[in-house]
Structure formats: structure tokens, C-alpha cells
Amino acid sequence: MHNRFAKEPGADDSRQRSDYTHYLAQRMAPAIQALTLLAVAAYLLAAGGRALVSGSPVPVLLRLAPAVPLAVLALLTRREKRPVPLSLLALSCVLVLEMGVNLNGIGQAPGQRLVLPGLLLPVASSVIWIGRWDFIVAMIICALGPLPMLLIGATSGLPIFQYAVYMTIAMSVATVLRAFMTRTLFEQYRLEKQLRAQAHTDGLTGLLQRNRFLELARDALDDIYLRRMPAAVLYLDADHFKQLNDTFGHAAGDDVLVKLADRLRSQMRESDLIGRIGGEEFVVLLPGADLQHAQLRAEQLREAMRVVQRPDRPLTISIGIAPCNRPGESIDSLMSRADMAMRQAKLNGRNRVVVDASIA
Numbered sequence: 001m002h003n004r005f006a007k008e009p010g011a012d013d014s015r016q017r018s019d020y021t022h023y024l025a026q027r028m029a030p031a032i033q034a035l036t037l038l039a040v041a042a043y044l045l046a047a048g049g050r051a052l053v054s055g056s057p058v059p060v061l062l063r064l065a066p067a068v069p070l071a072v073l074a075l076l077t078r079r080e081k082r083p084v085p086l087s088l089l090a091l092s093c094v095l096v097l098e099m100g101v102n103l104n105g106i107g108q109a110p111g112q113r114l115v116l117p118g119l120l121l122p123v124a125s126s127v128i129w130i131g132r133w134d135f136i137v138a139m140i141i142c143a144l145g146p147l148p149m150l151l152i153g154a155t156s157g158l159p160i161f162q163y164a165v166y167m168t169i170a171m172s173v174a175t176v177l178r179a180f181m182t183r184t185l186f187e188q189y190r191l192e193k194q195l196r197a198q199a200h201t202d203g204l205t206g207l208l209q210r211n212r213f214l215e216l217a218r219d220a221l222d223d224i225y226l227r228r229m230p231a232a233v234l235y236l237d238a239d240h241f242k243q244l245n246d247t248f249g250h251a252a253g254d255d256v257l258v259k260l261a262d263r264l265r266s267q268m269r270e271s272d273l274i275g276r277i278g279g280e281e282f283v284v285l286l287p288g289a290d291l292q293h294a295q296l297r298a299e300q301l302r303e304a305m306r307v308v309q310r311p312d313r314p315l316t317i318s319i320g321i322a323p324c325n326r327p328g329e330s331i332d333s334l335m336s337r338a339d340m341a342m343r344q345a346k347l348n349g350r351n352r353v354v355v356d357a358s359i360a
């Protein structure tokens, strides 16, 4: 079974990178949508205005035509949140704009060809590139895009030289803006991830806290029922914990809880899910364990706790087991069955394992 049951995400590098890329796509999507819409409006304004003030062998409608694919791209970006499709849509937008810049330059005298929109593009789009690859491709398109318009009919190398200087400056500004943006977003991503991890783990024992356990257990159970695999829930409770606190103080109690959690973790498999549900109560979901196996694992756990020393004697725990033998049963219901069985273990004298009596 997948190890998402055992740990919080972010364990390995490639997974973390993909997580970060998706985070960036979520954050960048509104900016990409807004800039694509702006590109439609800006293109119509610039190409329309130019058509009014200067003639061209290219019909006006054809000069305005790039606004159509731009509008389609703007519509497509509205629903898109995946990193690669978003980047491809943004790159297509840049490509269409560059084609439009060239289309509007046809028929203009070399000195009147406006390359300003081409110079604005790298800077305006600098903050929306999700990865390094799309930024590099975008800068190449931006740098090469206006060249056909400049080269056709050029009588001297001066405009090209001026263009190269201005484009270098524009691309340098774009690189600085992008670096600043990605650094800020990475810091925000790191902090959000840290806060989420803190909210999900119990501060004392480092185990999953109740709500997070329930959330992950619900997902795990869906998978378990779908695959028709066995599973069981264990409910663990430390014996006579109040007496330990009352006699030796809360610090001693905390120390025992930390050791109990460490021991629990060391006994668990990758696929198991452990949570601290209340003060000295813990729940474990054992995917793949049938009743016999769950009983064996519970007995091993109970035995393993002997190593945890209270100030007066070895720690003992009581365990209740609820097998997941009713397809569709919720984690809350399974926990309450395991809790009842644990209470029976207390009544039977503690330091023992009891299986839910209502088992079919």
C-alpha cells in the first residue's frame, strides 16, 4: 500500500519539486489569466490605433486577426490550473503577440516600425513563468520575435544594434523580476508547508493530531474498501495514567507519553497510520491486517510497551480492536467500536487486548 498513510507529504525531492510547481501554478494562474486578457485588449488597441493612423498593404481585418487566437487563449487559461498546460498557453500567447507585432510592421518604413511592444513583452510577462524552461523559451521568443520586421528592408545595421541593446536591458530586468518573484513565492511556500505540518502534528509526541489522522484515515479507508482488502483499527490507552500524573507530576506523565509514542512508531510499518486522539489515547489503522493479524500486532505492541518505564513500574496499555469487516463503515464508527473494546479491556483488568464484541 502507498506510504501516504504513514507520513506527511514532502519526503523526497522530486515529490517536493512537483508539489512546489503545482503550488506555483495555483498562485500564478490568476496573473496569467489577467495578463492574457490584457494582451487581447492591448493588442486590439495598439493594432486598431495603428490601422487608423497609418496605411498598410495588409487589410485591417487581417491585422486585427491575432486578437481572435488571443481571446481563445484567454478563455482557455480561465479553467486551467495545471503547470505545464498553463505555461504552454502563456507561451502561445507570447508567440501570437510577436506574430501580431510583425504583421503590423509590414509595409511600414524601417524607421517607423514600432518595436516597443516587443520590448515590453519580456518585462510584462516576467513574473508569470512557472518553471525555468518556460521562462527561457519565452525570452527566446521575445528576443527573436520582432527580428523579421526589423530585418526586412533594413538599410543599415543601426536599428538592429539599438534593438539588441534595448532587448538586453528588457531581458535583464525580466530576469531580476522573475528571480525576486520566485524567491518570494518559494519562501511563502516553505512557510505555508511548515505551518501546515505544525497544525497536523501533535506538539508533544510528533504523531498525527486527531483531525489530520481522521482526514488521512478516511482516504485510506476509501482505498481499503475499493481494493476489498482487510484492515483493522486499534484503540490504545495507557493504564492508570492519572495516578502517574498525580503521584509524579505532569512532566513525568509527558515524558512517558513521549516514550510511548516513540515505541509505538518503532513498532509500526510504513503503511500504518498512527494518531494521538486524546490525552493518553492513541489510534492505529492497520491496512492489510485481518483480525488474526491485527490481534498478533496488538499483542506485540502491548508487549513492546514493557520497555517504557514509569518512575514506579513498567508502563502497561489496554488495546481494543475493531476489524474493518463492514464495507463502507466510517472511521468514526470503527474508532467507537475499538474504543468500546478498549474499555472492556480496562474492565477485564487492563494490560490486555480485547476484540470488539459486536464483530459479525
Ligand SMILES: Nc1nc2c(ncn2[C@@H]2O[C@H](COP(=O)(O)OP(=O)(O)OP(=O)(O)O)[C@@H](O)[C@H]2O)c(=O)[nH]1
Pocket (backbone or CB within 6 Å): 204, 237, 238, 239, 240, 241, 242, 243, 245, 249, 250, 251, 252, 253, 254, 257, 278, 279, 280, 346, 350
Ligand atoms: N502528563 C500528561 N497527562 C495527560 C495529558 N493528557 C491527558 N493527561 C492525563 O491523563 C489522565 C487520564 O486519566 P483517566 O482518563 O482517568 O485514565 P487513567 O488514570 O489512565 O485510568 P485508566 O484509563 O482507567 O487506566 C488524566 O489525569 C489527564 O490529566 C498530557 O498531555 N500530559
